[in-house]
Amino acid sequence: MPVITGVETLRVALPTRRVHKWTGLTEPIGRPLLVRLTDDAGNVGWGEAPASKDWGGEFGRYFGESPSTVAEVISSYLAKAVVGVEVGNLGDLHRRMDLMIKGHPYAKAALDIAAWDLAGRAAGLSVTQLLGGRVRDRIAITHSIGLMSLEEAAAEAELLAAEGVRAIKVKVGVDPERDIAVVKAVRRAAGEKVEICIDANEGWRTPGEAIRVVRALADVRLKYVEQPVMGIDRLAQVARAIDEPVMADESAWNAHDVLQIIEKQAAQIVSIYTTKPGGLYRALQVAAVCKAAGIVCNVNGSIETGVGNLANVALAAVAEVAELGCVIPVSRPAQFADGRIGGIYYTDDLLREAFRFEDGYVAVPDGPGFGIAVDEAKIDHYRLVE
Ligand SMILES: [Mg+2]
Helix, strand or coil: CCEEEEEEEEEECCCECCCCCCCCCCCCCCCCEEEEEEECCCCEEEEEECCCCCCCCHHHCCCCCCHHHHHHHHHHHHHHHHCCCECCCHHHHHHHHHHHCCCCHHHHHHHHHHHHHHHHHHHCCEHHHHCCCCCCCEEEEEEEECCCCHHHHHHHHHHHHHHCCCEEEEECCCCHHHHHHHHHHHHHHHCCCCEEEEECCCCCCCHHHHHHHHHHCHHHCEEEEECCCCCHHHHHHHHHHCCCCEEECCCCCCHHHHHHHHHHCCCCEEEECCCCCCCHHHHHHHHHHHHHHCCEEEECCCCCCHHHHHHHHHHHHHCCCCCCCECCCCCCCHHHCCCCCCCCCECCCCECCCCCEECCEEECCCCCECCCCECHHHHHHHECCC
């Protein structure tokens, strides 16, 4: 097999369909750091770190990363660790990265994603084949309604239901009365058939406040309640008091976190990311722990561009436990725009083809690597010059 010889990083900014916010987020979405890996046989692999300074673990357990910290960590440390690694040897890649620098999972995830893409392209196989094979060919998509006014949220929910979107996540965790009113408005606008879940991003101040809001939403029939408060112990308090399943997101970065969640019975659902544990290689370890404990999962993310979305689709396709609807944007470059908004957060994307999105599901792409080629002209177009 060839060896990795080149590591390049660059920043892009994709145009958004609308402002997308969640509790705690202070920066625009769609400004990730991209990684381009090359090997000595001329193959290329792409990865993405949708890093945000506002996104970390509970009580300072994991620090925020940002595109600029990821670029610095890669150029000063991780590039040295990955150059010379045999293409396809992800175990060695992670061992070397972890020996070089502790933490920085988003920087490691970008390199992991690019390394899988490179391995697939070098071998002529899809990444899902390299990861052990897909257990599903299509991924159920949950559309995220960010923090917005009641009127805007209801209008978006009505459009989504008319398009046939099956599941909506509503961002909450701002103010209890506002949150209750918005979620009820979304239920009224979307009708009874659409699944609705809520994500507070740790925003409710106490378990009591979270419990009160969820009880006030009994009529909405929430599919689950995502990260109502900060902290595994406090999550457990909420989980004991409400009927709806609790999903851990900010509390669940890696396999060790999930062991603690199991021990404390803090959540019935875990949201797995490609990025939080440091890449697909580590995400499958999270999935294995969840599987062993009977925890149900989805794949979630940070509203990635097409590069990261392809990795998330691959994870959802191979991880048996990822049976719930996934919050993965539907990548649809501008030339394929068709007026639909379900799963759409950007007005353009970085791929040569659009995701196939029908009946609420994205088809897992076939073909080498992640299955859809990156559009380098689009990357040049949206590149941020520093
Ligand atoms: Mg979340």
